[in-house]
Amino acid sequence: xxxxxxxxxxxxxxxxxxxxxxxxxxxxxxxxxxxxxxxxxxxxxxxxxxxxxxxxxxxxxxxxxxxxxxxxxxxxxxxxxxxxxxxxxxxxxxxxxxxxxxxxxxxxxxxxxxxxxxxxxxxxxxxxxxxxxxxxxxxxxxxxxxxxxxxxxxxxxxxxxxxxxxxxxxxxxxxxxxxxxxxxxxxxxxxxxxxxxxxxxxxxxxxxxxxxxxxxxxxxxxxxxxxxxxxxxxxxxxxxxxxxxxxxxxxxxxxxxxxxxxxxxxxxxxxxx
Amino acid sequence: xxxxxxxxxxxxxxxxxxxxxxxxxxxxxxxxxxxxxxxxxxxxxxxxxxxxxxxxxxxxxxxxxxxxxxxxxxxxxxxxxxxxxxxxxxxxxxxxxxxxxxxxxxxxxxxxxxxxxxxxxxxxxxxxxxxxxxxxxxxxxxxxxxxxxxxxxxxxxxxxxxxxxxxxxxxxxxxxxxxxxxxxxxxxxxxxxxxxxxxxxxxxxxxxxxxxxxxxxxxxxxxxxxxxxxxxxxxxxxxxxxxxxxxxxxxxxxxxxxxxxxxxxxxxxxxxxxxxxxxxxxxxxxxxxxxxxxxxxxxxxxxxxxxxxxxxxxxxxxxxxxxxxxxxxxxxxxxxxxxxxxxxxxxxxxxxxxxxxxxxxxxxxxxxxxxxxxxxxxxxxxxxxxxxxxxxxxxxxxxxxxxxxxxxxxxxxxxxxxxxxxxxxxxxxxxxxxxxx
Numbered sequence: 001x002x003x004x005x006x007x008x009x010x011x012x013x014x015x016x017x018x019x020x021x022x023x024x025x026x027x028x029x030x031x032x033x034x035x036x037x038x039x040x041x042x043x044x045x046x047x048x049x050x051x052x053x054x055x056x057x058x059x060x061x062x063x064x065x066x067x068x069x070x071x072x073x074x075x076x077x078x079x080x081x082x083x084x085x086x087x088x089x090x091x092x093x094x095x096x097x098x099x100x101x102x103x104x105x106x107x108x109x110x111x112x113x114x115x116x117x118x119x120x121x122x123x124x125x126x127x128x129x130x131x132x133x134x135x136x137x138x139x140x141x142x143x144x145x146x147x148x149x150x151x152x153x154x155x156x157x158x159x160x161x162x163x164x165x166x167x168x169x170x171x172x173x174x175x176x177x178x179x180x181x182x183x184x185x186x187x188x189x190x191x192x193x194x195x196x197x198x199x200x201x202x203x204x205x206x207x208x209x210x211x212x213x214x215x216x217x218x219x220x221x222x223x224x225x226x227x228x229x230x231x232x233x234x235x236x237x238x239x240x241x242x243x244x245x246x247x248x249x250x251x252x253x254x255x256x257x258x259x260x261x262x263x264x265x266x267x268x269x270x271x272x273x
Numbered sequence: 274x275x276x277x278x279x280x281x282x283x284x285x286x287x288x289x290x291x292x293x294x295x296x297x298x299x300x301x302x303x304x305x306x307x308x309x310x311x312x313x314x315x316x317x318x319x320x321x322x323x324x325x326x327x328x329x330x331x332x333x334x335x336x337x338x339x340x341x342x343x344x345x346x347x348x349x350x351x352x353x354x355x356x357x358x359x360x361x362x363x364x365x366x367x368x369x370x371x372x373x374x375x376x377x378x379x380x381x382x383x384x385x386x387x388x389x390x391x392x393x394x395x396x397x398x399x400x401x402x403x404x405x406x407x408x409x410x411x412x413x414x415x416x417x418x419x420x421x422x423x424x425x426x427x428x429x430x431x432x433x434x435x436x437x438x439x440x441x442x443x444x445x446x447x448x449x450x451x452x453x454x455x456x457x458x459x460x461x462x463x464x465x466x467x468x469x470x471x472x473x474x475x476x477x478x479x480x481x482x483x484x485x486x487x488x489x490x491x492x493x494x495x496x497x498x499x500x501x502x503x504x505x506x507x508x509x510x511x512x513x514x515x516x517x518x519x520x521x522x523x524x525x526x527x528x529x530x531x532x533x534x535x536x537x538x539x540x541x542x543x544x545x546x547x548x549x550x551x552x553x554x555x556x557x558x559x560x561x562x563x564x565x566x567x568x569x570x571x572x573x574x575x576x577x578x579x580x581x582x583x584x585x586x587x588x589x590x591x592x593x594x595x596x597x598x599x600x601x602x603x604x605x606x607x608x609x610x611x612x613x614x615x616x617x618x619x620x621x622x623x624x625x626x627x628x629x630x631x632x633x634x635x636x637x638x639x640x641x642x643x644x645x646x647x648x649x650x651x652x653x654x655x656x657x658x659x660x661x662x663x664x665x666x667x668x669x670x671x672x673x674x675x676x677x678x679x680x681x682x683x684x685x686x687x688x689x690x691x692x693x694x695x696x697x698x699x700x701x702x703x704x705x706x707x708x709x710x
Binding site for chain 1: 701
């Protein structure tokens with residue numbers, strides 16, 4: 001488990017030295033200390049990409065978790081009819097691979113092809129899903145569409161495990177549906193919500209496939225739109241594995257800090273039931 | 274304690290792994306040509322499958338297995354680089370564009386073909402294209418095709434507006450305004466901010482020379498006045514709202530070509546097959562004119578251009594070289610590749626009598642290869658060369674152009690930023706570099 005991590009750290013403190021225009025005089029790896037980290041953090045595009053995914057996470061995580069929780073509670077509260085259907089329907093997008101989902105949505109975003117854009121312009125709206133101001137949220141839409149159902153299912157599973165006696169007791173005590181939700185269900189599904197939140201934080205910070213697929217369609221997505229995209233580009237387009245490793249390590253640190261920060265926040269402020 | 278020792282061992286293993294990966298690539302073994310050989314070949318050129326089939330039929334001893342890949346910059350180069358770094362999994366032969374060759378040479382990924390026969394056979398190729406794959410005293414690839422440029426334009430729309438094909442870039446700007454004023458949905462072309470190879474070709478035409486080699490030192494001269502002139506020209510058209518800035522080779526662009534919202538394309542000779550393939554309903558309405566000019570002396574440029582290279586680690590370098598030369602010089606093979614639209618042949622004297630030399634229905638019966646591209650090919654500034662980090666330079670330009678399109682800075686800013694960043698790229702590779710020419 002630790003081997004890739006060690007290798008990444010090793011690569012991130014290594015550089016290359018060559019002699020001759022094509023290195024025909026020999027090339028050798030050299031220890032460069034924190035040079036690659038300094039280069040990464042000195043590149044405004046990389047720092048901006050970190051800021052971008054953080055902004056994305058700040059908006060995306062609450063939207064995702066509130067939506068997933070609301071859907072789960074709705075399905076749990078609804079009468080038996082249609083529950084199975086809706087549960088499957090909400091979960092279905094998760095079965096679509098991320099790349100395919102991005103291609104599908106890409107079509108819906110492209111002017112000239114998209115029925116949404118056409119419909120908007122018929123109403124006099126100039127919808128630009130791929131522009132600089134909207135592209136991040138167009139990606140957020142794809143991610144939400146894909147994963148809300150999955151997170152919902154995790155929460156539904158926990159809801160199902162709540163002892164039915166509690167609901168019986170609540171109704172005897174005269175609790176209404178809202179009180180059942182806020183006093184019983186929400187406190188008891190807290191672990192599931194915490195879990196899905198952590199997964200969502202990690203997932204959003206590692207944003208990669210969606211911008212990669214939408215990149216050819218949108219001029220707003222640069223080669224370093226997200227930190228992962230930047231590391232990928234450095235490693236595989238520019239053959240600078242060392243800088244890519246440094247960027248990856250930095251990204252892992254950020255993801256770690258936020259996940260553990262969140263966990264610390266909820267365990268400190270939480271009231272275990 | 275035990276844990277520390279394990280980590281130390283892991284670090285040691287990783288270090289050994291890293292150093293061996295860089296140094297130990299077995300040289301391609303040459304062998305008896307009558308011996309059986311099985312070669313794999315990665316390529317994305319349309320029509321190459323037919324040429325490979327023909328070869329396999331004629332050469333039972335050397336069988337080539339074609340693996341059709343996405344275009345190099347869409348991930349195939351990345352795959353080749355990682356296979357080379359890993360020391361296994363690389364194909365015997367691969368399609369490599371000219372601008373990417375120095376990168377592969379730097380990573381010590383290509384077999385020198387000169388001692389294998391390319392030294393003798395080099396006379397079969399156009400000098401400047403051969404120059405694109407010659408580094409120092411070695412020939413690292415067999416030249417395949419280039420992309421001499423011209424201006425594709427919708428003759429019907431131009432003439433309805435009383436416009437002729439623009440002979441100069443000034444006239445081109447006037448045409449851009451006339452077209453957009455007459456119909457606000459129509460634009461003369463798109464400046465695709467994510468495709469800086471296209472911009473590079475236009476700077477090349479204007480007389481820029483971005484890269485050079487002075488002894489062991491690379492020279493970088495991207496932000497010359499010539500390039501800045503080209504960037505500022507497109508800045509003005511963009512700021513006036515006279516061009517689109519959508520991505521090219523994407524669905525939105527294809528749809529604009531089909532419905533006539535984009536009416537021209539300064540492009541390479543191979544651009545014709547892109548147009549006919551993606552906007553077939555516009556057949557007969559297009560024509561090709563020479564690229565608009567900056568000065569009175571006619572200058573053209575090259576966009577795209579590709580070679581067949583033999584990768585280190587091949588099982589039979591001699592057989593691979595033999596196939597690569599055949600693929601790019603045999604008249605039958607060239608015909609098959611031309612039918613797919615692979616570009617302008619690197620083999621000498623390929624125009625006369627070939628499938629190139631005939632009127633094209635898509636162009637309303639124009640013989641554009643003879644009328645336009647032959648002269649264009651002869652007027653390319655052939656001293657242009659690339660650097661081992663060309664792909665990075667493209668990325669920097671793309672990022673800057675995209676930012677400009679999104680309202681941050683200008684194309685001129687992008688060019689200036691690419692100069693600084695390119696010097697840093699070469700330094701990061703451990704190479705010597707300086708600004709200027």
